[in-house]
Amino acid sequence: MRKEKFPIGIPGVNLREIEREVPVTEPPAWPINDKLKHVGKSVKRTDAILKVTGKAKYTADINLPGMLQGRMLRSPHPSAKILSIDTSAAEAFPGVKAVYVLRSNMSGAEPKGGEDNGYPEIKYAGQAIAGVAAKDGQTAEEALKLIKVEYQTMPFVVDMDEAREPGAPLVFEQQVEQEETGGGGGGAKGLEQQGNVRGPSTKSFFGGPRGDVEQGMAEADVIVEGIFRTQVQTHSALETHGIVADWKPDMLTVYASTQSTKGVRSEMASIFDLPESKVRVICEYMGGGFGAKYGAGNFGVTAVNLSKISGQPVKLMLDRKAEHLAVGNRPNSWQELKIGAKKDGTLTAIKQESYGTAGIGLGAGVGRVAQAVYECPNFLTEQYDVFTNAGPGAAFRAPGNPQGAFALEQLIDELAEKLGTDALELRDKIDNSVVRKEERRLAAKAINWSRRKKPGSDTGVIKRGIGVAQSTWPRLIDIDSTAEVRMYRDGTVEIRSGVMDIGTGTRTILSQIVAEELGLEPEQISVKIGDTLFPNGPASGGSKVSGSITPAARNAAYKAKQEILKQAAPKMEEKAADLELKDGMIVSKTSGKTMSFKDALKQMRTSQIMTSASREDDYGGFMVGTFISHGDLGSVQMAEVSVNTETGFVKVEKIVAAHSCGRPLNPMQIQSQVNGGVIQGISYALYEDRVMDKNTGHMLNANLDQYKIAFSMEIPDIEVINIEEYTARSSTDAFGIAEPANIATAAAVANAIYNAIGVRLYELPMTPDKVLKALNLV
Amino acid sequence: MKKFTWVQPDNIDEAQRQINAVTATIATGKTIQGAAVIKAGGVDLLDLMKENIIAPAKIVSINALPGLGKIGFDEKSGLRIGALVKLSDLEENAEIKKHYAALHESVSHAATPQIRNMATLGGNLAQRPRCWYFRSEDHKCLKKGGTKCFAQEGQNQIHGIFNTEICPCVHSSSVSTALVAFGAQVEITGAKGKLRNVPLAEFFVSPQVDVTRENILERGEIITALTVPAPPKGQKSWYIKQAAKESYDWALADAAVVAQMSGDTIKDVKIVLGAAAPTPYRATAAEQLLRGQKVSEKLAVQVGTAAVEGATPLAHNAYKVPMFKAIVKECVLNLV
Numbered sequence A: 001m002r003k004e005k006f007p008i009g010i011p012g013v014n015l016r017e018i019e020r021e022v023p024v025t026e027p028p029a030w031p032i033n034d035k036l037k038h039v040g041k042s043v044k045r046t047d048a049i050l051k052v053t054g055k056a057k058y059t060a061d062i063n064l065p066g067m068l069q070g071r072m073l074r075s076p077h078p079s080a081k082i083l084s085i086d087t088s089a090a091e092a093f094p095g096v097k098a099v100y101v102l103r104s105n106m107s108g109a110e111p112k113g114g115e116d117n118g119y120p121e122i123k124y125a126g127q128a129i130a131g132v133a134a135k136d137g138q139t140a141e142e143a144l145k146l147i148k149v150e151y152q153t154m155p156f157v158v159d160m161d162e163a164r165e166p167g168a169p170l171v172f173e174q175q176v177e178q179e180e181t182g183g184g185g186g187g188a189k190g191l192e193q194q195g196n197v198r199g200p201s202t203k204s205f206f207g208g209p210r211g212d213v214e215q216g217m218a219e220a221d222v223i224v225e226g227i228f229r230t231q232v233q234t235h236s237a238l239e240t241h242g243i244v245a246d247w248k249p250d251m252l253t254v255y256a257s258t259q260s261t262k263g264v265r266s267e268m269a270s271i272f273d274l275p276e277s278k279v280r281v282i283c284e285y286m287g288g289g290f291g292a293k294y295g296a297g298n299f300g301v302t303a304v305n306l307s308k309i310s311g312q313p314v315k316l317m318l319d320r321k322a323e324h325l326a327v328g329n330r331p332n333s334w335q336e337l338k339i340g341a342k343k344d345g346t347l348t349a350i351k352q353e354s355y356g357t358a359g360i361g362l363g364a365g366v367g368r369v370a371q372a373v374y375e376c377p378n379f380l381t382e383q384y385d386v387f388t389n390a391g392p393g394a395a396f397r398a399p400g401n402p403q404g405a406f407a408l409e410q411l412i413d414e415l416a417e418k419l420g421t422d423a424l425e426l427r428d429k430i431d432n433s434v435v436r437k438e439e440r441r442l443a444a445k446a447i448n449w450s451r452r453k454k455p456g457s458d459t460g461v462i463k464r465g466i467g468v469a470q471s472t473w474p475r476l477i478d479i480d481s482t483a484e485v486r487m488y489r490d491g492t493v494e495i496r497s498g499v500m501d502i503g504t505g506t507r508t509i510l511s512q513i514v515a516e517e518l519g520l521e522p523e524q525i526s527v528k529i530g531d532t533l534f535p536n537g538p539a540s541g542g543s544k545v546s547g548s549i550t551p552a553a554r555n556a557a558y559k560a561k562q563e564i565l566k567q568a569a570p571k572m573e574e575k576a577a578d579l580e581l582k583d584g585m586i587v588s589k590t591s592g593k594t595m596s597f598k599d600a601l602k603q604m605r606t607s608q609i610m611t612s613a614s615r616e617d618d619y620g621g622f623m624v625g626t627f628i629s630h631g632d633l634g635s636v637q638m639a640e641v642s643v644n645t646e647t648g649f650v651k652v653e654k655i656v657a658a659h660s661c662g663r664p665l666n667p668m669q670i671q672s673q674v675n676g677g678v679i680q681g682i683s684y685a686l687y688e689d690r691v692m693d694k695n696t697g698h699m700l701n702a703n704l705d706q707y708k709i710a711f712s713m714e715i716p717d718i719e720v721i722n723i724e725e726y727t728a729r730s731s732t733d734a735f736g737i738a739e740p741a742n743i744a745t746a747a748a749v750a751n752a753i754y755n756a757i758g759v760r761l762y763e764l765p766m767t768p769d770k771v772l773k774a775l776n777l778v
Numbered sequence B: 001m002k003k004f005t006w007v008q009p010d011n012i013d014e015a016q017r018q019i020n021a022v023t024a025t026i027a028t029g030k031t032i033q034g035a036a037v038i039k040a041g042g043v044d045l046l047d048l049m050k051e052n053i054i055a056p057a058k059i060v061s062i063n064a065l066p067g068l069g070k071i072g073f074d075e076k077s078g079l080r081i082g083a084l085v086k087l088s089d090l091e092e093n094a095e096i097k098k099h100y101a102a103l104h105e106s107v108s109h110a111a112t113p114q115i116r117n118m119a120t121l122g123g124n125l126a127q128r129p130r131c132w133y134f135r136s137e138d139h140k141c142l143k144k145g146g147t148k149c150f151a152q153e154g155q156n157q158i159h160g161i162f163n164t165e166i167c168p169c170v171h172s173s174s175v176s177t178a179l180v181a182f183g184a185q186v187e188i189t190g191a192k193g194k195l196r197n198v199p200l201a202e203f204f205v206s207p208q209v210d211v212t213r214e215n216i217l218e219r220g221e222i223i224t225a226l227t228v229p230a231p232p233k234g235q236k237s238w239y240i241k242q243a244a245k246e247s248y249d250w251a252l253a254d255a256a257v258v259a260q261m262s263g264d265t266i267k268d269v270k271i272v273l274g275a276a277a278p279t280p281y282r283a284t285a286a287e288q289l290l291r292g293q294k295v296s297e298k299l300a301v302q303v304g305t306a307a308v309e310g311a312t313p314l315a316h317n318a319y320k321v322p323m324f325k326a327i328v329k330e331c332v333l334n335l336v
């Protein structure tokens, strides 16, 4: 270990120095961004041109010699037993090369016991049953129609309220044991299950309940409470789930649109009983993922089986309908929230109870915002999962948290109003985050908070309002993150890692980090990622990529630098310790002697230098286990809306989004991430809604026409404020931003609507019909 | 999508020889040997095919038929729009913008710029409803020859508030809302070049007449043009479409008001509501209130209220009532 002095705090607020011990293999502390050349600068995306010219190859663009097209058969019934499946006609259909019937359903909860007749039990309309591979897609589609499935249909329930009723059709007759899959809390192992309701889950990784809520409520001078509802949101990434599977006797190669190459590898290896060394997963370019693209999936397993049977590569991309039905969604919620406070605003108790349905999946909780944003000695949450006959939920951009924030932040606003305090002043009092305090100050200035009027006081048919909401997100780290840096004799430098760039700009920041460390330009660094032949990188979820892989990348580059300096030193007649890399030159700090980096590489002992490094523990240790850093990713968003009080139409005019992600690596990319989060947040606030028919059990808007998503005209002026916040926890001190970007948006819009019309909306999405109802016009 | 063959005849006789079905018929599941249907821009036709609602054996593209792509305007005889005119051409037409403001508004708010570049007026009038039960292969509803209307008891938030008893789905041509208000006529060419001219309002068919189709087109008939009477002196018009979103979305409610004014006074007026009923809906009671009157804020509110008189909203679409009131009021106020 070595002692290093690091910057800590927020420049302009509380920037100071701190001494920490760092492993000797790690580089010296970086100063704040001001003094760095590439890190913290808006370097252009290295793959921008490739993407806009169509040269970047996504999974759907992969075409292998002899490749077949795969299609999937899905259940038309929401609940059924399969009595028999006859695939003979499909197999005999000209052009068909393989048919595969799934043994069981791969996603969602798996109850213990129960009978097994060799076919998956059908639990929702759209569930995968079988796949066909044929010479072209049309042939495969026609062959699907020839598969004869004999169903015994069963009662079903798709509506959460109905599923909670005693006597409702049971989605699972048996006890479901496993842990939640949706990442939203609400699904610990072994919870009690009654009817379709399982829970309550009361814990999170921030601990369990604290204090005594009843006593806290008794001590309160003011109590605010409400029941809030949020809808099911489907992921709708631009690129659907999909895979190209190429089964060869010595190696299974899989091209997948995935958020985790290593996750797909280990799942495929275990399903097909292969050593991990014989499974290669590639995801060079990725068309978006918000938490639903992990693992092998029913479609992936089907594609690999089809390839194995046919002996040919198989491409299987889901269509938009399957995307909506079967591969993940943000669960809905019904939440009752109650907050007690003293006259001066001090919170005395927060009590939260929630029900949510992740369909046949688990993890429909409402996250941790109510537990973690504000100081409050007494806290209790009880979060229940409700099973319904619908596609499984999946982690979705800050699982649970936008739901939780929608309730929490509206009630905090209500509390401020009851106390006769300004919404920001109250937050200044009960929120002890220094970061959010600064974010509130900057955001308030940007949106001109002081012009905010009394709720509903705007005159005229169209009323304007301003609202605020806050959020927190943990600084998650995946220590299984390794990068390798290579220097070649021809003067080129390369970084390799299995990590993907799912559109967030990982490729670009890796080039910035290595360039900074080696005194080169980002364009000189070739970035090779998204392949399990490279060292494991983090999965792209939990906003943990930047915080996990960039320290590893810098450390690997530092090691390579040490090696090249060691080799160059005798040739320059210098001591390696006196040399540094700067602007493409090796420079002696003592004599000023130089040698170009290229020349040094030309004279290497071997034709390449290879060094690698993994994500070490945080300097000074983690906050929780080996996966959460100290501090949080705090954010404050403010919304300005206009509401037509006669048509109920809401328009978001402006969003100010103030965020922190530690040391910002690339402000332009951060802005683009936050833009995306805000747009998705607005879309969630006002438009998106999975519509299910209770009587038939089908989703009615499984397309991008009736499933409404914000398009260009719905996107307001978005102003992104990025706080520089140093914490001295790793060699880059960087964290992610993807999830925090959309937690607070819907809540901020809701508070702005209240400010505009003076009536609160308790249910998402806040469509014209809900506004008109709230205004008593319906 | 099933395999199909494709022909593109260059004269109308040949086209009619090739065509042997209207899409409505094949959507009911009735088997027609080698079903061959008309394709213009293909926007709606391909949607139906992709959604497995229809699987025609042959597509007869009418895009090469001569003379159907022109817009003509004359102060005396009015407007004549060929069936193959694209919505984007209508949107850019200066005469329409000047003399038929409501039509210009309705066209420029329909769909998206990309779709307007492909969508023809003929196809727009003959497009099928967007009811999500109708568009779902999992629901064999009345419109598809089934025995049940799922919207009655189901999710009917996007459905109609008038004439809802049989099939409450609304006609999705919002362009027609304006065209009906202008008293447009459809020119239909039948076999052997036989022409018939039908008021657009009568072109549409209500579920009472035949729930499986929305218009009177018989097989082989081709819409060749649409005509709109010359603008009378003092004609003023406006159109508003209210959707859930501003960038392309189907109307939740839309309204067109076309008035003949003498100074501030309304001599005659037509008010038509779209997304209100299975066919464009004339709000005659509201029209009555306006005739002979001067436009005022108070009167506009009354007209809005009268426009939704007799509405029978369903379980999930009562919000459409105040929405129509609001947009009709706005349209009326826009006349002066």
Ligand SMILES: Cc1cc2nc3c(=O)[nH]c(=O)nc-3n(C[C@H](O)[C@H](O)[C@H](O)COP(=O)(O)OP(=O)(O)OC[C@H]3O[C@@H](n4cnc5c(N)ncnc54)[C@H](O)[C@@H]3O)c2cc1C
Pocket: A705, B022, B023, B024, B037, B038, B039, B040, B041, B042, B043, B044, B045, B046, B047, B062, B083, B109, B110, B111, B112, B115, B118, B119, B120, B121, B122, B123, B124, B125, B126, B127, B128, B172, B173, B174, B175, B176, B217, B221, B222, B223, B224, B248, B249, B250, B251
């Ligand atoms: C996303 C989206 C949004 C939309 N929004 C709107 C909107 O807001 N308002 C609106 O009004 N419309 C809207 N539309 C509908 C669109 O305008 C129509 O689908 C389009 O105009 C159809 O024209 P087309 O030339 O592509 O017709 P096609 O798809 O080629 O044909 C449609 C039908 O009409 C028949 N047909 C076509 N031409 C003739 C003819 N000359 N004679 C007889 N039959 C014929 C065909 O057989 C077919 O059944 C939208 C469509 C989409 C996809």
